[in-house]
Amino acid sequence: MILWWIGDAILLVAVIPVVVYLLKGVLDAATSIVPSVEKIASAAAAGSKDLDATALLLTTQDQVAKTVAGVAEYGGSLDVILDDAS
């Protein structure tokens, strides 16, 4: 009977606090992850929104091609107009 009481005392003093401590640690860790995930989600959404302008790159690509073509034609005219250095 004395051993039984000793076991109850150990259960009350040691086992239950350890179990509660460990479980609370897991819960705190899981809770701390949630704000980080929410921040990551908002950042990813903002990044995705920022990339909406990438469609304009197609316009830039077309404009650059036209500009370079114009420069090439202009260079050809300059090649005719101007004398070579040597």
Place this chain on the structure above:
Amino acid sequence: MLIASIQPAGAVTIVLALVVVLALVYYLVATIFQLRKITNGLDEVIASVGEIVQKSAPVAAVVNDINANLDAGVDLLEGLLVQKAGLPDAVGLVEGLYPGAAAAGLRNFPDSTSVVAPRIGEVYTKGTLTLARLGREAPIAAANPAGPVLRNVEGGSLAARELYPDGRQTRPEKLPRSPVIGADAPVQYEQRDDIGAPRRRLPATAPSANDPNEA
């Protein structure tokens, strides 16, 4: 009957075990709810990252194409500049426009890094002076840079043309005005009387003796 037969130590054990079970239930359920929140958040992250991947997929190809076009333009302009001005003058021109750029040299001309960039005023003296005299005096010109503009704005093209005189001046500064004709003309000319009349005959004269045609 059964409860009454339980000893006090056993009852305490049962209560403590129940406390442990309740603690486990409370914390594990709370942890499950937090993990569900994390799962939902990660779902949103995955969706946004998927959009990012989808939107940025063509960027590399487009940027590479833009760079290729710009490279071609740079090659063209560098080649043209070197062909027309020569390598030293080209480096001097680049250095004059972008101070310090001569150290990097021209991309397609590795020898350009070893070229001593001449001062632009020494390279294009004649042409620059001509242009400077057409516009406001450049510092390389002899006149005072703070002086008035030499180029006549209203007759600018004529001033430029006078630099290259023709053998025959085909573009006089002021052409004579065309005459105004008609009933409302400011100058009315008197009508001649002999228009439409028989041709007037001059009086006949006797041929001289020395005239060879009368022989």
